[in-house]
Amino acid sequence: MTHPALHIKIRLYCGDEIAMGPGKADLLDAIAEHGSISAAGRALGMSYRRTWMLVDVMNRCWDEPLVETAAGGSHGGGARISERGRQILAHYRALEQKTLDAAQGDDWTALGGFLRNQPKEAHRKAEG
Amino acid sequence: MTHPALHIKIRLYCGDEIAMGPGKADLLDAIAEHGSISAAGRALGMSYRRTWMLVDVMNRCWDEPLVETAAGGSHGGGARISERGRQILAHYRALEQKTLDAAQGDDWTALGGFLRNQPKEAHRKAEG
Numbered sequence: 001m002t003h004p005a006l007h008i009k010i011r012l013y014c015g016d017e018i019a020m021g022p023g024k025a026d027l028l029d030a031i032a033e034h035g036s037i038s039a040a041g042r043a044l045g046m047s048y049r050r051t052w053m054l055v056d057v058m059n060r061c062w063d064e065p066l067v068e069t070a071a072g073g074s075h076g077g078g079a080r081i082s083e084r085g086r087q088i089l090a091h092y093r094a095l096e097q098k099t100l101d102a103a104q105g106d107d108w109t110a111l112g113g114f115l116r117n118q119p120k121e122a123h124r125k126a127e128g
Numbered sequence: 129m130t131h132p133a134l135h136i137k138i139r140l141y142c143g144d145e146i147a148m149g150p151g152k153a154d155l156l157d158a159i160a161e162h163g164s165i166s167a168a169g170r171a172l173g174m175s176y177r178r179t180w181m182l183v184d185v186m187n188r189c190w191d192e193p194l195v196e197t198a199a200g201g202s203h204g205g206g207a208r209i210s211e212r213g214r215q216i217l218a219h220y221r222a223l224e225q226k227t228l229d230a231a232q233g234d235d236w237t238a239l240g241g242f243l244r245n246q247p248k249e250a251h252r253k254a255e256g
Contacts, residue, residue, distance in 0.1 A: 004141070005140055005141045005142070005147075006138070006139075006140060006141075007138070007139040007140075007141065008136060008137070008138050008139075008227060009136070009137040009138075009139070010134070010135070010136050010137075010231070011134075011135040011136075011137070012133055012134060012135075012239060012243060013132070013133045013134075013135065014133070014243055014244050014245070014246065014247050015245070015246040015247055017247045019133075019243055019244075019247075020239075056250065057247070059248075060244075060247040060248040060249070060250065061243065061244055061247050061248075062242050062243060062244060063242050063243075063244060064242075084242065087238070087242070088239060088242060091235040091236075091238050091239050092235075092239070094235045095231055095235045095236060095239075098230045098231065098233065098235070099136060099227040099230050099231055101230070102226045102227050102229070102230030103138070103223050103226065103227055105226065107219040107220075107222045107223045107226070108219075108223060110215070110219050111140060111148075111216060111219050111220070111223075114190050114191050114192075114212065114215070114216060115140060115142055115147055115189065115190060115191075116142050116147075116188075116189055116190060116191060117142070117143070118142065118143040119142050119143055119145045119147075119185070119188040119189050120187075120188040120189075121188075122184065122188065
């Protein structure tokens with residue numbers, strides 16, 4: 001059972017750049033689905049510029065490119081995930097699942113017992 | 129051994145508010161150390177307004193307040209972490225450690241083998 005109140009975000013850094021994180025992993029999934037970087041970005045509601053920036057950062061942070069573009073220039077043709085891209089995406093998703101599993105223990109049970117479903121209203125007057 | 133390239137951020141939500149996360153946990157630690165909300169905020173380089181906003185959100189998201197202010201008004205006197213605050217902070221820090229431990233396995237080893245130490249330079253000319 002997952003807990004919607006518990007969010008775990010994993011980021012892998014290469015120097016000061018984020019080599020992999022939730023947004024880049026979702027973009028890889030979308031490129032695999034759509035076969036196009038631009039179409040993947042549109043599906044995720046991202047600008048053209050931001051989509052290509054994320055792909056560029058990913059391709060510079062690992063030993064091999066994760067996204068390969070077809071001949072015809074970067075704006076033409078299609079795109080696909082490389083074998084290395086598939087490996088990295090699979091390991092990243094496994095890390096997400098393992099950390100989420102590890103969080104489902106006594107500590108989360110105790111925290112969930114103290115957590116309200118909704119916050120108390122803000123700007124209350126002082127009591128008394 | 130910890131890996132500086134691997135960052136895990138845990139957030140606990142109460143409705144749309146973040147009931148606990150890295151910034152609020154650090155603020156609780158600082159309040160415990162300094163005995164004052166304002167001094168804790170200064171130590172963390174946060175504005176007075178933002179510091180009090182984080183405390184207000186924390187105190188509205190759990191069944192009991194996590195931070196208690198002494199008599200004399202919110203700007204006078206000191207502040208301390210309640211017993212509930214200590215419990216929640218301890219469970220949150222334990223969650224952080226457990227998820228980090230869970231991430232130190234084969235998946236991270238494989239990813240670390242593919243990750244560059246520094247990104248390749250941006251704006252390369254196309255090869256060929």
